[in-house]
Amino acid sequence: MLNNQTEPQAGDQELDGVFHALADPTRRAMLVRLCEGPATVSQLAEPFGMSLPGIVQHLQVLEASGLIRSEKIGRVRSCSVNPAAVRRAENWLGQRRTPGERRLDRLESFLDTQPPH
Amino acid sequence: MLNNQTEPQAGDQELDGVFHALADPTRRAMLVRLCEGPATVSQLAEPFGMSLPGIVQHLQVLEASGLIRSEKIGRVRSCSVNPAAVRRAENWLGQRRTPGERRLDRLESFLDTQPPH
DNA sequence: CTGATTGTTAAGCACATACTTAAGTATTCG
DNA sequence: CGAATACTTAAGTATGTGCTTAACAATCAG
Numbered sequence: 001m002l003n004n005q006t007e008p009q010a011g012d013q014e015l016d017g018v019f020h021a022l023a024d025p026t027r028r029a030m031l032v033r034l035c036e037g038p039a040t041v042s043q044l045a046e047p048f049g050m051s052l053p054g055i056v057q058h059l060q061v062l063e064a065s066g067l068i069r070s071e072k073i074g075r076v077r078s079c080s081v082n083p084a085a086v087r088r089a090e091n092w093l094g095q096r097r098t099p100g101e102r103r104l105d106r107l108e109s110f111l112d113t114q115p116p117h
Numbered sequence: 118m119l120n121n122q123t124e125p126q127a128g129d130q131e132l133d134g135v136f137h138a139l140a141d142p143t144r145r146a147m148l149v150r151l152c153e154g155p156a157t158v159s160q161l162a163e164p165f166g167m168s169l170p171g172i173v174q175h176l177q178v179l180e181a182s183g184l185i186r187s188e189k190i191g192r193v194r195s196c197s198v199n200p201a202a203v204r205r206a207e208n209w210l211g212q213r214r215t216p217g218e219r220r221l222d223r224l225e226s227f228l229d230t231q232p233p234h
Numbered sequence: 235c236t237g238a239t240t241g242t243t244a245a246g247c248a249c250a251t252a253c254t255t256a257a258g259t260a261t262t263c264g
Numbered sequence: 265c266g267a268a269t270a271c272t273t274a275a276g277t278a279t280g281t282g283c284t285t286a287a288c289a290a291t292c293a294g
Contacts, residue, residue: 035214
C-alpha cells in the first residue's frame with residue numbers, strides 16, 4: 001500500500017448513480033409510478049409539466065443508474081423498475097447503524113425469541 | 118385543483134437533500150466513519166487527499182441534509198450521525214416495492230408464522 | 235504575548251445538471 | 265401512399281457542484 005488515502009471503492013460508482021438518480025423529485029415520482037407496474041414514456045410524462053425530451057433525459061439517468069430498465073417494441077418504449085437496484089440502495093442504508101442502534105436491534109431480536117407472557 | 122400537473126410535495130425537499138448528499142462517495146465515506154462514533158473535522162478529513170475547505174463543504178452538505186449534526190466546542194467541531202434521517206431515507210426505499218415483491222413479502226411472513234417441520 | 239492548532243470565508247474555475255426549442259426518425263393507421 | 269403517433273437527437277442556456285488557493289478568525293499552550 002503506497003497510498004494511504006481513501007480511494008473510491010468498486011461498487012461505490014453504482015451507489016453514486018443510484019443516489020444521484022434518487023436526488024431529483026421528478027425521477028422519484030417516476031420511480032413511484034413504475035412501482036405500480038410498467039409504463040411507456042408518454043404515460044410517465046403525462047403527470048409532469050415538462051417537455052418530452054426533458055422526461056427522456058430523466059429516464060436515461062434512471063436507466064443508467066440501474067434503477068429502471070426499458071425495452072422498445074415498435075415505436076413504444078416500455079419502462080419498468082429494477083427492484084434489485086432499489087434493494088441494494090436500501091441495504092446500504094440499512095447497514096448505516098450507530099452502535100446505539102445496533103444495541104437496540106439486538107434487544108428487539110432477543111425479545112422476539114421470548115414467548116409472550 | 119386548477120393545476121393537474123404533479124407538483125413537488127412537502128417532504129420531497131428533505132429527500133432531495135438527503136439523496137443528493139448520499140450521491141457523493143466522499144460524503145458516504147464520512148457517514149460510514151461517523152456511524153462508528155462522533156469525530157472532529159480534522160479526523161474526518163484525514164483519510165482523504167483533499168483540502169480542509171473541500172472537506173468542510175462536504176460536511177455542510179451532509180448537515181444541511183439533516184444526515185449529520187455538529188457542535189463546535191472551543192476550536193473543535195464535533196460531528197455525529199443523525200440516525201433518524203438515515204432511517205427516513207431507508208424507509209422511503211423500503212416502500213418502493215413492486216406488487217410482485219409485496220406478494221413475496223406476504224408469503225415470507227406467512228411462513229414465519231408456521232412452526233418448523 | 236506568541237505561535238501553533240483548528241476551522242472558516244471568499245473567490246474562482248472546470249465541469250455537470252436540468253431544462254428548453256427545433257428538427258429528425260421510426261412505426262402504425264386509414 | 266400520407267398523416268399521425270411516439271419517441272429521439274442536437275444544440276443552447278442558466279444554474280449548480282466539487283474542487284482549489286489565499287486570506288482570515290478563534291482558541292489553546294508555553
